[in-house]
Amino acid sequence: MKIATLLRALAPMMVLVALFSCQNAPADTASTDNTEEAVSKTVSLTTDAADITGVNVGDKAPSFNLKNIDGKMYSFENIKDANGNTPKGYVVTFTCNTCPYAVMYEDRLIELHNTLSPKGYPVVAIQPNDPEVKEGDNFVSMQQRAKEKGFPFLYLIDEGQAIYPQYGASRTPEIYLVDANQIVRYHGAIDDNAQDAEAVTVNYVEKAVEAIENGQEPNPADVKAIGCTIKTKKI
Numbered sequence: 001m002k003i004a005t006l007l008r009a010l011a012p013m014m015v016l017v018a019l020f021s022c023q024n025a026p027a028d029t030a031s032t033d034n035t036e037e038a039v040s041k042t043v044s045l046t047t048d049a050a051d052i053t054g055v056n057v058g059d060k061a062p063s064f065n066l067k068n069i070d071g072k073m074y075s076f077e078n079i080k081d082a083n084g085n086t087p088k089g090y091v092v093t094f095t096c097n098t099c100p101y102a103v104m105y106e107d108r109l110i111e112l113h114n115t116l117s118p119k120g121y122p123v124v125a126i127q128p129n130d131p132e133v134k135e136g137d138n139f140v141s142m143q144q145r146a147k148e149k150g151f152p153f154l155y156l157i158d159e160g161q162a163i164y165p166q167y168g169a170s171r172t173p174e175i176y177l178v179d180a181n182q183i184v185r186y187h188g189a190i191d192d193n194a195q196d197a198e199a200v201t202v203n204y205v206e207k208a209v210e211a212i213e214n215g216q217e218p219n220p221a222d223v224k225a226i227g228c229t230i231k232t233k234k235i
Contacts, residue, residue, distance in 0.1 A: 054168010057187055057221045061092065061178040062166035066126065066156035069143045074124075074154055076182055081120050088120035088180050089212065091205060093190075094164055095173040096129045097145045098136040099228035101194060102172045106149055108190060108197055109173070112205060113153040121177075121209050123153040128164035128172070129231040137231075161232055171227035177208050177218070185212055188223035 055061060065075040081087045093109060095102045113123035131138035139157055146155045158164055167176055177186035186208035191200045208218035 054166065055176075055184055057184050059184050061090075061176060061182045061184050062163065063182070064126075064156075064158075064163045066158060066163065067139075069139075069146050069151075069155045074156060076178075079122065079124060079154065081122050082114075082117035083120075085120065086180075087122055089185070089209070090178045091116060091121055091123045092167070092176040092178055093123055093125045093173055094128050094167070094169040094171075094176075094230070095125050096127050096134070096137045096228075097141055098129070098134050099172045101227040104194065104197075105173050105190060106151075110149070110152060112190070112203075115206065116209055117153070119209065119213070125151070125153055125155045126158050126163065127155065128158045128161060128169060130161060130233055133231045133233060161230075164230055169230060171225050171229055173227050174225040175205055177205060177212075179212060186218045186221050188225045192223075194226040 061076075063076060065073050068074050076090065079087060079090065091112065095105070095109065097103075109123055109125065117123065127137055127142055129137040131141075135141070142155055142157060145151075169176075173190060175186065175188060175190055176184050179185050186205065188204065190203065190205055192202045192204070193200045204220065204223050208221070211218045
């Protein structure tokens with residue numbers, strides 16, 4: 001049996017494992033993933049993680065200055081693309097080490113960065129989970145995971161969980177495509193098939209970048225993100 005065929009056969013089981021893992025977070029997490037909502041081709045989870053207001057497509061993206069796995073601080077002002085230039089835009093991605101959905105998307109994020117960063121749109125990954133709630137998302141674990149996978153993009157930690165609520169992110173992974181003027185042009189899912197990379201028919205982020213490059217508005221501009229809820233302490 002070919003590897004691709006085997007992966008397709010195992011995909012439904014992988015999604016069930018991912019959903020079970022997301023739903024069975026430790027009892028002290030602020031988001032109890034106990035509500036299921038059918039969305040697109042898989043399952044999306046609700047969250048009560050924080051008082052989230054956030055931004056919409058067309059709004060100014062919140063600025064940040066966060067620590068990367070190399071110990072340096074990064075913001076929109078000093079991030080560069082693959083060519084060492086000031087980016088045309090930023091694929092701001094809230095993701096983590098521990099969510100099974102985020103893990104399933106790691107290779108796709110690497111590919112997305114390698115495709116888009118030379119065009120001026122680097123991936124900027126931000127880890128929003130509270131490490132005291134999800135130990136596997138602490139800074140050292142982030143460094144280890146980035147090394148294991150060879151992440152070519154920045155992997156920043158949202159210490160104190162100050163940034164993700166400003167964006168309105170509620171799950172991992174979740175994308176905010178921001179242009180050179182720091183305006184949100186696309187929000188939501190990376191593509192149209194969370195459980196099977198081989199079965200993807202639309203990469204929403206690449207499509208949105210193509211629209212911007214052609215002087216058009218991304219369409220769709222907002223697609224429901226699929227993933228685990230962001231973890232924070234109960235207040």
